[in-house]
Ligand code: SF4
């Protein structure tokens with residue numbers, strides 16, 4: 001069978017999350033941006049009365065992160081639906097007689113709780129981080145055979161305002177919606193008597209799992225590009241032992257269109273995106289994990305620009321023709337002077 005990903009097996013190792021930029025910022029004392037905050041310039045920018053960087057914009061951003069930030073500090077055993085009531089606890093495990101039907105049910109449930117796209121793939125150890133951000137070894141018990149991968153559309157009007165703060169609000173809300181989604185879909189599965197490992201960006205790489213689950217392909221911008229929303233999606237996932245039928249993977253993982261389209265590279269203020277015609281094994285910064293053929297993003301240049309900008313940027317999402325942002329006028333999020 002043809003392999004989906006082009007991987008140099010002599011080089012590739014599971015990704016150590018401690019190499020990830022946000023993690024380095026949190027825990028790596030040697031890192032130049034240790035403990036720096038992307039929003040550290042907000043007071044200065046608000047004072048300048050710069051459009052798109054007002055007190056109102058920053059307040060919306062803070063609000064949009066609410067559920068995600070709460071989840072980060074919440075003891076995970078506090079998350080529950082009605083499963084703790086005796087009448088639920090005494091129910092036997094649900095028997096799955098038809099895996100195909102169970103997959104359809106899961107997709108319906110995910111859509112009910114807000115997923116724009118859902119795919120199901122086999123658990124694949126290659127995409128599981130070797131260590132988490134705090135240096136804890138990650139090992140997933142073998143009964144977790146499936147990954148449910150969900151994409152959530154980000155607001156097209158807000159994202160179109162990149163690099164201003166309202167664009168970052170679309171990202172922030174995407175994270176809070178991801179949190180909502182994994183909490184609720186996870187509880188649905190547990191209420192049937194099965195186990196879950198619900199994940200945001202933690203524990204495993206979302207993009208290859210999303211590709212395997214048929215949600216889209218890998219773009220030059222280093223992001224998943226979906227047919228319907230381009231890269232205007234956030235991805236979360238759940239490992240589970242609930243028996244499911246998997247979706248067929250695509251025929252290739254690289255988006256061929258990117259070989260000639262270079263819109264995201266041209267628009268990137270940080271010069272972080274490759275202009276090479278073909279994907280390669282050439283990494284760009286220590287945060288990259290070598291061994292996969294793709295267009296490696298210079299994550300350090302990208303993140304440095306976020307500090308300079310005073311908010312996260314999404315320009316490589318906005319300009320991508322697949323993101324269909326242009327169809328959604330007006331470009332100004334508020335539509336009025338604020
Ligand atoms: S987020 Fe902005 S800075 Fe980073 S790669 Fe995309 S366009 Fe460049």
Ligand code: SF4
Nearest residue numbers: 219220258261264320
């Ligand atoms: S803008 Fe063009 S090159 Fe960049 S990810 Fe989208 S399709 Fe690919």
